[in-house]
Amino acid sequence: MSDKGMNLTLKIWRQKDSKSKGKMETYKLSDISEHMSFLEMLDVLNEQLINEGQEPVAFDHDCREGICGMCSLYINGEAHGPDRGITTCQLHMRMFNDGDTIVIEPWRAAAFPVTKDLIVDRSAMDRIQQAGGFISVNTSGNTQDANAIPINKSDADKSFDAAACIGCGACVATCKNASAMLFVSAKISQFALLPQGQVEAKERVDNMVKQMDLEGFGNCTNTGACEAECPKGISLENIARMNREFIKSAVLKDK
Amino acid sequence: MSVLNSKVPTGPIKDKWTKHKNDINLVNPANKRLIDVIVVGTGLAGGAASASLAEMGYNVKSFAYQDSPRRAHSIAAQGGINAAKNYQNDGDSVYRLFYDTVKGGDYRSREANVYRLAEVSANIIDQCVAQGVPFGREYGGLLANRSFGGVLVSRTFYAKGQTGQQLLLGAYAAMNRQIGKGKIKMYNRHEMLELVVVDGKARGIIARDMVTGEIERHSAHAVVIASGGYGNVFYLSTNAMGSNVTAAWRIHKKGAFFANPCYTQIHPTCIPRSGDYQSKLTLMSESLRNDGRIWVPKNIEDVEGIRTGKIKPKDLSEDQRDYYLERRYPAFGNLVPRDVASRAAKERCDAGYGVNATGEAVFLDFASAIQRYGKERAYVQGHKNPTQEEITRLGEQVIEEKYGNLFQMYEKITADNPYKTPMMIYPAVHYTMGGIWVDYNLMTTIPGCYCAGEANFSDHGANRLGASALMQGLADGYFVLPYTIGDFLADEIRTGEIPTNLPEFDEAEKEVKDRIEKLMNIKGSKSVDHFHKELGKVMWNNCGMSRNEAGLKDAIVKIKAIREEFWKDVRIPGTANELNPELEKAMRLVDFLELGELFAVDALHRKESCGGHFREESVELDGEQKGEAKRDDVNFKYVAAWEWTGNPSEAKLNKEELEFNDIELKQRSYK
Ligand SMILES: Cc1cc2nc3c(=O)[nH]c(=O)nc-3n(C[C@H](O)[C@H](O)[C@H](O)COP(=O)(O)OP(=O)(O)OC[C@H]3O[C@@H](n4cnc5c(N)ncnc54)[C@H](O)[C@@H]3O)c2cc1C
Ligand code: SF4
Ligand code: FES
Numbered sequence: 001m002s003d004k005g006m007n008l009t010l011k012i013w014r015q016k017d018s019k020s021k022g023k024m025e026t027y028k029l030s031d032i033s034e035h036m037s038f039l040e041m042l043d044v045l046n047e048q049l050i051n052e053g054q055e056p057v058a059f060d061h062d063c064r065e066g067i068c069g070m071c072s073l074y075i076n077g078e079a080h081g082p083d084r085g086i087t088t089c090q091l092h093m094r095m096f097n098d099g100d101t102i103v104i105e106p107w108r109a110a111a112f113p114v115t116k117d118l119i120v121d122r123s124a125m126d127r128i129q130q131a132g133g134f135i136s137v138n139t140s141g142n143t144q145d146a147n148a149i150p151i152n153k154s155d156a157d158k159s160f161d162a163a164a165c166i167g168c169g170a171c172v173a174t175c176k177n178a179s180a181m182l183f184v185s186a187k188i189s190q191f192a193l194l195p196q197g198q199v200e201a202k203e204r205v206d207n208m209v210k211q212m213d214l215e216g217f218g219n220c221t222n223t224g225a226c227e228a229e230c231p232k233g234i235s236l237e238n239i240a241r242m243n244r245e246f247i248k249s250a251v252l253k254d255k
Numbered sequence: 256m257s258v259l260n261s262k263v264p265t266g267p268i269k270d271k272w273t274k275h276k277n278d279i280n281l282v283n284p285a286n287k288r289l290i291d292v293i294v295v296g297t298g299l300a301g302g303a304a305s306a307s308l309a310e311m312g313y314n315v316k317s318f319a320y321q322d323s324p325r326r327a328h329s330i331a332a333q334g335g336i337n338a339a340k341n342y343q344n345d346g347d348s349v350y351r352l353f354y355d356t357v358k359g360g361d362y363r364s365r366e367a368n369v370y371r372l373a374e375v376s377a378n379i380i381d382q383c384v385a386q387g388v389p390f391g392r393e394y395g396g397l398l399a400n401r402s403f404g405g406v407l408v409s410r411t412f413y414a415k416g417q418t419g420q421q422l423l424l425g426a427y428a429a430m431n432r433q434i435g436k437g438k439i440k441m442y443n444r445h446e447m448l449e450l451v452v453v454d455g456k457a458r459g460i461i462a463r464d465m466v467t468g469e470i471e472r473h474s475a476h477a478v479v480i481a482s483g484g485y486g487n488v489f490y491l492s493t494n495a496m497g498s499n500v501t502a503a504w505r506i507h508k509k510g511a512f513f514a515n516p517c518y519t520q521i522h523p524t525c526i527p528r529s530g531d532y533q534s535k536l537t538l539m540s541e542s543l544r545n546d547g548r549i550w551v552p553k554n555i556e557d558v559e560g561i562r563t564g565k566i567k568p569k570d571l572s573e574d575q576r577d578y579y580l581e582r583r584y585p586a587f588g589n590l591v592p593r594d595v596a597s598r599a600a601k602e603r604c605d606a607g608y609g610v611n612a613t614g615e616a617v618f619l620d621f622a623s624a625i626q627r628y629g630k631e632r633a634y635v636q637g638h639k640n641p642t643q644e645e646i647t648r649l650g651e652q653v654i655e656e657k658y659g660n661l662f663q664m665y666e667k668i669t670a671d672n673p674y675k676t677p678m679m680i681y682p683a684v685h686y687t688m689g690g691i692w693v694d695y696n697l698m699t700t701i702p703g704c705y706c707a708g709e710a711n712f713s714d715h716g717a718n719r720l721g722a723s724a725l726m727q728g729l730a731d732g733y734f735v736l737p738y739t740i741g742d743f744l745a746d747e748i749r750t751g752e753i754p755t756n757l758p759e760f761d762e763a764e765k766e767v768k769d770r771i772e773k774l775m776n777i778k779g780s781k782s783v784d785h786f787h788k789e790l791g792k793v794m795w796n797n798c799g800m801s802r803n804e805a806g807l808k809d810a811i812v813k814i815k816a817i818r819e820e821f822w823k824d825v826r827i828p829g830t831a832n833e834l835n836p837e838l839e840k841a842m843r844l845v846d847f848l849e850l851g852e853l854f855a856v857d858a859l860h861r862k863e864s865c866g867g868h869f870r871e872e873s874v875e876l877d878g879e880q881k882g883e884a885k886r887d888d889v890n891f892k893y894v895a896a897w898e899w900t901g902n903p904s905e906a907k908l909n910k911e912e913l914e915f916n917d918i919e920l921k922q923r924s925y926k
Contacts, residue, residue, distance in 0.1 A: 016833070017833060017834070033530055033532065035529045035530060036530070036532050037534070037668075039534065040532045040533070040534050043532065043534055043784070044532060046782075047782055047784065049828075050782045050826060050828055050837070051782070053828070054828065055828045055829050056828060056836070056837060058834055058836055060322065061496060062321055062326055062328070062495040062496055062497050063326075063328060063330065063331045063495045063496075064495070064496060064534060064535045064537075065331060065535075065537050065538075065664065066664065066667075067330050067331050067417065067420055068321070068326040068328070068330050068331065068495065069323075069325070069326060069330075070321060070322065070326050083667070085663065086667050090664070090667045090668070092667065092668070092670070094670060115466055115834060116466075116833070116834045119834065121322070122322060122323070123322070123323070123443065125323070126323050126324075126325075126431070126441075126443075129427070129428070129431045130431040130432075130434045130435040131435065132435075133428055133431055134386075134387075134428035134429065134431050134432045135385070135386055135387045135428070136432060137382075137385045137386055138310050139303065139306055139307045139310060139382055139429060139733045139734075139737075140382075141375065141378035141379075141381065141382055141733065141734050142378075143381045143382055143384075143385040144381065144385075145381055146340070146380045146381045146383075146384040146390075146398055147342060147397050147398055150392075150395065150396025150397055151392060151396050152396050153392045153393065153394050153396065156389055156390075156391075156392040156396075157389075157392075159387075159389040160389035160391075160414055160415065160421070163389050163414075163421060163424065164417060164420070166330075166420075167323065167325055167326075190387065190389065191387050194387050194389065196384070196385055196386075196387050197387050
């Protein structure tokens with residue numbers, strides 16, 4: 001393993017707060033190890049900025065292992081950067097070369113206003129979940145035995161695959177229409193595939209879609225960009241399933 | 256008599272919880288509407304508590320420092336959650352789960368609490384399935400189980416390697432339902448910085464809006480702290496970057512006793528560190544020890560070859576390998592508890608057998624499991640004479656189904672393919688068994704102030720068994736606190752809303768504002784991380800996997816010095832009235848720098864080895880257990896609950912003697 005240090009030029013979006021205008025700033029970094037994670041590279045930049053008496057770059061992150069969904073960078077025109085099936089915090093510098101220029105921007109979408117620098121406000125996604133992303137069961141502990149209803153493994157697995165969404169918003173940031181369909185359909189599918197989720201299926205899809213529209217997310221025109229950039233491999237099949245659920249609900253309502 | 260009253264109900268252990276629930280004061284539904292509860296934290300403990308309390312009718316205000324409750328660090332839990340369901344018919348029972356957990360904790364937990372935990376464990380699974388948590392299933396449609404360390408039954412439920420995520424999303428969904436109804440008011444990107452105590456009762460908190468920098472007052476009739484563990488006192492750990500001790504430490508300084516701070520879990524299977532820039536360590540779930548075998552080369556000559564890459568691990572034959580856990584602990588093998596596995600890895604690496612360039616790594620090898628599963632699957636699929644390639648392909652398929660995301664995570668970080676070459680792992684700080692002292696009702700020594708989840712000290716003694724933290728967090732939040740908090744709140748129905756203009760709020764707010772101003776005005780020369788890394792180094796070297804008197808005394812001196820230096824020379828850019836990550840980190844480090852000292856004080860006073868706390872002075876000198884940790888029940892069979900008196904080294908020690916009526920005290924043996 002050679003540990004040659006890389007020299008990099010970073011172009012980073014700086015914006016003081018939601019009200020101010022932002023602009024790109026250029027920074028130089030040297031001697032970056034290929035074993036560093038992308039966020040560790042930004043740590044090094046920030047340490048350098050602090051030592052120079054400048055303000056460090058604000059970016060969201062927490063778990064740094066690809067599961068909390070907090071990190072959210074648009075790197076060289078791609079959500080979560082050039083690698084596939086990972087989040088920004090799992091991206092490693094071995095994906096880059098000495099002398100590269102790396103452009104780093106926040107998620108761009110009308111429903112995700114910039115809070116500061118690379119941090120955006122994704123609370124719209126929470127509000128969609130609050131509109132119906134749940135099964136109405138109280139936490140009494142007096143539910144029936146967990147094995148009372150067997151669930152066929154393939155449905156259970158598909159439900160799990162949909163539930164693996166980390167709510168990062170990369171699908172929205174990637175979509176030219178800033179649509180949240182992949183995200184919303186993942187939650188709807190998780191429940192639609194389980195017997196426990198059937199009872200409220202109609203209300204759920206109606207309410208979540210309504211909230212999604214209210215939040216200003218765009219329409220889905222089936223470009224498939226979201227699936228390609230999703231770090232958790234959430235499949236477009238979920239969007240198809242959600243559309244079916246939506247139509248089913250509309251038909252039933254007419255009766 | 257000790258000042259600590261654990262309030263454990265009388266009667267036989269198996270009836271205590273039922274009896275207690277029957278005896279406890281209830282608040283009538285109409286009156287619940289008059290009562291406010293603050294919950295700090297939205298992990299499994301806080302999220303479950305918020306949802307349950309709101310369902311019951313209380314007005315809940317929940318706080319998290321992340322931008323959404325769904326991002327609490329519970330999300331990162333991988334391996335699974337225990338429950339005494341006995342679906343596998345392998346002899347499991349509430350008693351056995353209780354027994355394993357007390358034994359696993361090296362007999363340093365409170366029996367009655369652990370029994371209750373085992374008792375409600377089965378409900379957790381029922382509840383989660385009803386909420387739509389997609390647990391792993393067998394082909395027959397029933398729930399699947401796996402085994403975890405320190406036990407001989409298969410009782411761990413899982414959702415691939417994302418169990419914590421799925422459980423947390425369940426609690427988050429339950430919260431969302433209540434947020435939608437207006438019963439929970441959610442404060443995201445808010446950090447609790449102080450507790451407000453009025454007439455001896457917890458009545459509110461001071462929090463900072465992390466976007467605007469505004470300091471806010473929030474009042475309530477009771478405050479629940481569910482802020483997670485403090486492993487980040489070591490700087491490097493498997494915790495999230497923002498995990499902190501602030502909420503817990505602030506209530507400690509206001510009168511809540513801090514119990515057993517030195518009980519830390521160093522997890523045996525994490526990805527080894529790679530350089531000084533390292534910001535966190537990544538866990539590879541313990542579930543991997545179901546199928547992975549841990550080894551280092553038997554001959555020291557081979558180590559050099561492995562390190563330089565001249566020899567590949569595959570080149571070494573079975574008899575050139577030392578499967579040291581299987582050798583030392585034949586009964587439990589690779590599934591010994593975490594503390595035992597970690598020390599054994601350290602022992603081999605200290606002896607020079609570490610397999611990577613830093614000398615701090617051992618192998619976790621799946622080759623035999625791949626072969627075994629491959630043969631099984633080929634057989635099931637009707638290939639009675641499969642080729643070697645076929646077996647490997649099918650075996651890798653099974654491993655992929657079980658641990659796919661973990662293998663992917665490993666490969667992304669290290670650029671090695673663990674299907675083809677063994678993983679390299681090393682122990683890392685993972686979980687803190689110590690925490691705020693609570694009684695059977697989960698109330699701290701401050702009336703009206705509760706503590707749940709990893710933040711409290713209960714249930715895991717000196718060492719936590721795998722898959723039991725998720726169980727505890729959800730038990731506390733869904734099934735315990737909603738009952739026990741009623742005991743206190745029943746007297747509050749006539750209190751009325753707590754005004755936030757009381758002098759106690761003024762004072763607490765001033766404390767916070769002064770602290771922030773003082774920090775901003777230091778304008779020194781070094782970053783917050785610089786000091787945090789210094790602290791981490793002292794903690795790891797002197798208070799890590801193995802501890803001794805001289806090292807701990809040295810740690811106390813060094814931590815004090817770092818703290819002084821920090822308050823003189825830290826540089827925090829920007830201002831306090833804006834989103835300022837450096838200020839956030841500094842506020843957390845202020846508290847870690849005090850906690851670290853108390854940690855060392857506690858470790859120094861506990862002259863025995865127990866669970867994750869290993870004192871070099873206390874080992875078995877001969878017999879079958881030679882070299883193993885030696886517990887001292889005569890002198891240390893108690894919970895050390897420290898009371899703040901103005902500085903960490905002068906904290907006052909209060910003891911809660913532990914009684915074992917239902918389990919015989921024994922030296923732990925996994926041989
Ligand atoms: C990588 C990893 C894997 C694990 N795997 C397993 C496993 O397989 N099985 C198992 O049983 N256990 C596992 N554990 C342990 C388990 O996940 C944790 O102990 C448990 O989830 C902690 O839950 P909690 O609710 O107490 O805290 P957390 O989930 O950490 O939540 C803390 C909450 O408090 C909030 N908070 C903290 N400080 C403040 C403050 N000052 N102001 C406002 N809010 C604050 C945070 O925003 C967050 O919402 C694992 C742990 C890790 C780190
Ligand atoms: S669907 Fe994928 S990209 Fe979209 S929020 Fe979920 S995990 Fe992120
Ligand atoms: S920081 Fe948690 S997913 Fe990247």
